[in-house]
Amino acid sequence: MEIEAVAQLIRNGLPGSEVEVTGDGSHFEAVVVSDAFSGLTPIKKQRLVMDTVKAQIASGELHALSIKTLTPEQRLA
Template identity: 55%
Template sequence: MTELEIKNLIEAGLNTQSVEVRGDGHHFEAIVISEEFAGKRPVARQQMVYATVQPEIASGNLHALSIKTLTPAEAN
């Protein structure tokens, strides 16, 4: 998978203000900023993001994704 493909999946599944994905083709890191994270615990936030890419993880197309989640207020 490419960084852009992962970014597009996350943006399609969540109402985000910003998504940044970096990686080397095998291991990726996503920084996701969304109002939807407000009031949610870190694990719940990560589960929301993982849900957007779960089919790719299950198929083996996406091997490793670390996720950092922030609300817009936390990002400033």
């Protein structure tokens, strides 16, 4: 998969989020900033992001995704 394709999947699944993705084609790291994370536990934040790429992980197209989640307030801190 391409880096931008992974980023776009996350953006589509979490509208209004800011997404930065790096990686090597099968292993990716994503930093996602979204209002949707406000008040959620860390595991729920991770699940929200993973749900956006669930089909690609199931098919093997996306092998691994490491995620860092932040609210806009956390990013500014």
